[in-house]
Amino acid sequence: MIQSNVKQGAKNSYWGSVGEGVTSLWKGLLLTFRHLFQALKYKRTPIGVENKDYFSFDKGIVTLQYPHEAIPVPDNGRYRLHNEIEDCIVCDLCAKICPVNCIEIDAIKSTEEIGKTSDGSTKRIYAGTFDIDMAKCCYCGLCTTVCPTECLTMTKTYDYSEFDIRNMVYHFSDLTPEQAEEKKRLYEEKQKEKAKAKSSEAAKPSADKPASSEKTGTPKPAFKPVVKPPVVTPKKEEGSDVKPEDKTPSGDQQSEEKKPVRPVFKPVIKAPASSPKQAEDSSAKPEEKSGDSEAGQVKPEEKKPLKPVFKPVIKAPSSTPKPAEEGGEKPEDKAVSSESGEVKSEEKKAPKPVFKPVIKPPVPKNPPSGEAEQEKTSTSSEEGKQASGNTKPEEVKKTAKPIFKPVIKPKPKQEGEQGDQ
Amino acid sequence: MILIPVFLSIILIYTVFAVYAERKISGFIQDRYGPVEVGPHGIMQTVADLIKLLIKEDIVPQSADRKLFIAAPAIVFSAIFAGYAVLPFAPGLEASRASVGVFYLLAIISLDVIGLLMAGWGSNNKFSLYGAIRAVAQMVSYEVPLSLSVLAVVMTCQTLDLQEISYQQSLWIKDFSTVSDANYLFGIQSWNINLTEVGGFLTWNIFRNPVLMVGFVVFFVASLAECNRAPFDIPEAESELVAGFHTEYTGFRFAVLFLGEYAIMLLVSFLASILFLGSWNSPFPNIGFIRLADWTNGYPGTFSGIAWGTFWLILKAFSLIGLQMVIRWTYPRLRVDQLMFLCWKVLTPLALVIILISGFWRLLMN
Numbered sequence: 001m002i003q004s005n006v007k008q009g010a011k012n013s014y015w016g017s018v019g020e021g022v023t024s025l026w027k028g029l030l031l032t033f034r035h036l037f038q039a040l041k042y043k044r045t046p047i048g049v050e051n052k053d054y055f056s057f058d059k060g061i062v063t064l065q066y067p068h069e070a071i072p073v074p075d076n077g078r079y080r081l082h083n084e085i086e087d088c089i090v091c092d093l094c095a096k097i098c099p100v101n102c103i104e105i106d107a108i109k110s111t112e113e114i115g116k117t118s119d120g121s122t123k124r125i126y127a128g129t130f131d132i133d134m135a136k137c138c139y140c141g142l143c144t145t146v147c148p149t150e151c152l153t154m155t156k157t158y159d160y161s162e163f164d165i166r167n168m169v170y171h172f173s174d175l176t177p178e179q180a181e182e183k184k185r186l187y188e189e190k191q192k193e194k195a196k197a198k199s200s201e202a203a204k205p206s207a208d209k210p211a212s213s214e215k216t217g218t219p220k221p222a223f224k225p226v227v228k229p230p231v232v233t234p235k236k237e238e239g240s241d242v243k244p245e246d247k248t249p250s251g252d253q254q255s256e257e258k259k260p261v262r263p264v265f266k267p268v269i270k271a272p273a274s275s276p277k278q279a280e281d282s283s284a285k286p287e288e289k290s291g292d293s294e295a296g297q298v299k300p301e302e303k304k305p306l307k308p309v310f311k312p313v314i315k316a317p318s319s320t321p322k323p324a325e326e327g328g329e330k331p332e333d334k335a336v337s338s339e340s341g342e343v344k345s346e347e348k349k350a351p352k353p354v355f356k357p358v359i360k361p362p363v364p365k366n367p368p369s370g371e372a373e374q375e376k377t378s379t380s381s382e383e384g385k386q387a388s389g390n391t392k393p394e395e396v397k398k399t400a401k402p403i404f405k406p407v408i409k410p411k412p413k414q415e416g417e418q419g420d421q
Numbered sequence: 422m423i424l425i426p427v428f429l430s431i432i433l434i435y436t437v438f439a440v441y442a443e444r445k446i447s448g449f450i451q452d453r454y455g456p457v458e459v460g461p462h463g464i465m466q467t468v469a470d471l472i473k474l475l476i477k478e479d480i481v482p483q484s485a486d487r488k489l490f491i492a493a494p495a496i497v498f499s500a501i502f503a504g505y506a507v508l509p510f511a512p513g514l515e516a517s518r519a520s521v522g523v524f525y526l527l528a529i530i531s532l533d534v535i536g537l538l539m540a541g542w543g544s545n546n547k548f549s550l551y552g553a554i555r556a557v558a559q560m561v562s563y564e565v566p567l568s569l570s571v572l573a574v575v576m577t578c579q580t581l582d583l584q585e586i587s588y589q590q591s592l593w594i595k596d597f598s599t600v601s602d603a604n605y606l607f608g609i610q611s612w613n614i615n616l617t618e619v620g621g622f623l624t625w626n627i628f629r630n631p632v633l634m635v636g637f638v639v640f641f642v643a644s645l646a647e648c649n650r651a652p653f654d655i656p657e658a659e660s661e662l663v664a665g666f667h668t669e670y671t672g673f674r675f676a677v678l679f680l681g682e683y684a685i686m687l688l689v690s691f692l693a694s695i696l697f698l699g700s701w702n703s704p705f706p707n708i709g710f711i712r713l714a715d716w717t718n719g720y721p722g723t724f725s726g727i728a729w730g731t732f733w734l735i736l737k738a739f740s741l742i743g744l745q746m747v748i749r750w751t752y753p754r755l756r757v758d759q760l761m762f763l764c765w766k767v768l769t770p771l772a773l774v775i776i777l778i779s780g781f782w783r784l785l786m787n
Contacts, residue, residue, distance in 0.1 A: 032750060061452055
């Protein structure tokens with residue numbers, strides 16, 4: 001041990017301890033008095049660390065009286081989500097990528113173009129519901145990253161706690177429930193009209209086409225089932241409640257079952273390849289943004305290849321079994337599916353022509369070879385196409401439908417499509 | 422008799438704002454605000470706390486000694502409150518001009534110890550009992566240097582009457598004192614510097630007998646221990662004993678104990694002011710034709726005398742309380758052995774030396 005010559009504390013003598021005690025107590029008193037008077041004079045101002053004076057407040061009161069004063073948050077603070085609904089094209093990407101499912105979107109297709117976003121994208125879908133549950137949000141920012149129009153952003157508002165957790169759900173839709181119902185109804189009526197028109201028109205053309213086409217007899221039945229399933233499933237997907245379903249199907253689209261999901265694509269995919277599907281899945285933006293241009297481009301292309309495309313589709317005998325499966329699933333899905341989906345289906349049932357095809361498909365697949373059935377399928381496929389593609393079909397019914405119809409309907413519908421146009 | 426409600430209300434009001442002041446001072450010392458929300462600058466915070474305290478449930482632990490438990494707060498507070506009886510608030514204003522005032526006061530506040538022991542024992546709680554044992558050991562010990570330093574003052578003034586002690590430090594020593602009739606610089610008559618007409622701080626006891634400056638320090642330190650104030654708060658020692666002897670107390674009983682704690686703070690501050698710091702006399706002396714002492718004092722028995730006297734005494738007492746608060750938020754708590762070291766090996770010998778010197782000093786005075 002080192003013998004220290006320092007006599008302090010316990011090593012000190014009696015008088016040394018007394019003296020040390022007096023001096024140290026006096027120093028302590030001075031220290032507290034200094035703080036006492038500095039606290040009366042000086043106070044730290046609430047400035048952010050980016051301010052060059054941030055470190056210059058080394059005396060006085062340091063308390064930040066939070067509700068009354070706050071250190072400014074940088075403009076790029078990433079806290080509460082905000083959706084600029086006027087710029088939102090309701091592409092559902094944010095809801096799909098959200099790891100905690102805190103975004104709930106009920107997309108309602110419009111019967112016409114709604115308008116343009118501030119970056120020029122065309123809006124074709126109403127957001128019947130656009131709810132973000134900030135109580136679930138994990139602030140990962142993925143939704144803002146995928147947002148094609150950058151309408152979904154994180155703001156610097158961080159103090160928004162609530163007494164009732166239900167108040168943490170933020171509603172961004174600019175439609176009232178009544179308005180949303182109205183939009184749905186309008187869309188469904190439009191669909192029915194189209195279906196009727198197509199069915200009436202398609203009856204003749206369908207008869208002609210099958211005759212013209214080489215494989216008319218067998219392919220048609222196969223086709224119907226394929227087409228129908230997509231009709232049902234897409235609607236379901238669109239349903240607000242079914243987000244998770246949407247995600248999985250979208251990812252799996254390549255799988256057979258999923259194919260039906262996006263009727264629109266199927267036609268394209270089957271014949272040409274799966275590339276179109278991927279395009280849809282991977283990049284919603286290009287499709288949405290360039291929806292107009294694509295539609296224009298696609299039309300011509302599709303029209304030409306239509307028949308060839310169909311053949312492959314028809315060939316897809318493999319798809320026939322799928323329809324059967326799908327057909328079986330459909331009823332279940334319908335029951336499960338969101339209210340909106342159910343409502344639609346019910347309404348459609350009334351029109352019978354539309355639904356029947358959907359339901360029947362499984363049973364009649366093989367036996368039905370009649371033109372009437374074909375017609376039904378064609379109509380149903382059309383609906384399915386329109387309904388399935390959330391973005392595309394809605395974009396512009398006039399343009400979009402033509403696009404799709406050609407793809408899906410190719411054989412039977414071509415005439416009908418033209419008629420629509 | 423009329424002074425009982427007056428003193429009681431003064432104590433109550435003082436306690437409310439002393440708690441507020443303590444919280445503010447501790448806040449500033451620690452570079453923060455104290456209470457800020459209730460009322461302007463949080464001044465009504467203690468009132469709100471008091472209301473909360475009074476509407477709380479009154480709990481007597483099932484296994485407690487009920488009689489002791491219930492009686493303890495009353496004994497603690499009444500013992501301390503009884504000490505106010507002999508305090509001279511102003512010339513001619515005191516509840517009782519007992520000729521043994523100092524002795525009575527020291528004796529009556531010793532009963533405080535009994536109340537604390539009753540509270541700690543009656544609670545049937547080990548924390549409470551530990552706190553009570555520590556409180557008794559500490560207060561009994563520190564009464565020795567406290568009493569010895571007071572004894573030095575009594576020797577200097579040759580009286581146990583607090584009002585007489587006050588008059589001896591005033592401008593009216595000639596008219597009202599029965600012991601002396603003149604004040605000299607540092608009390609030394611042979612220098613023949615007569616300060617009787619000068620007054621002010623020069624006639625305070627710590628200047629009449631300069632060794633009492635040290636005696637004042639001893640008294641002040643011992644009074645801190647007597648009040649169980651930090652750094653001598655081992656009877657309560659939050660970090661060790663929860664709350665010491667009043668751990669089990671709730672609501673109004675706790676409020677009374679708390680009141681007693683702040684009341685004894687005020688009492689010892691009054692006592693220190695009276696014994697050492699000139700009592701109710703102004704600190705300003707008459708300098709030639711600038712009659713500061715005359716302007717800031719009132720003739721005994723007149724309204725201005727009472728007003729000035731009350732003002733100066735309360736000002737001095739509050740200054741000491743402020744010092745007590747700053748000390749509380751400056752120094753860490755002493756260990757029990759350090760506490761006893763300070764008491765028996767530092768303060769008591771020092772007080773004895775002071776008494777010895779005071780005895781000789783008295784020989785120099787008239």
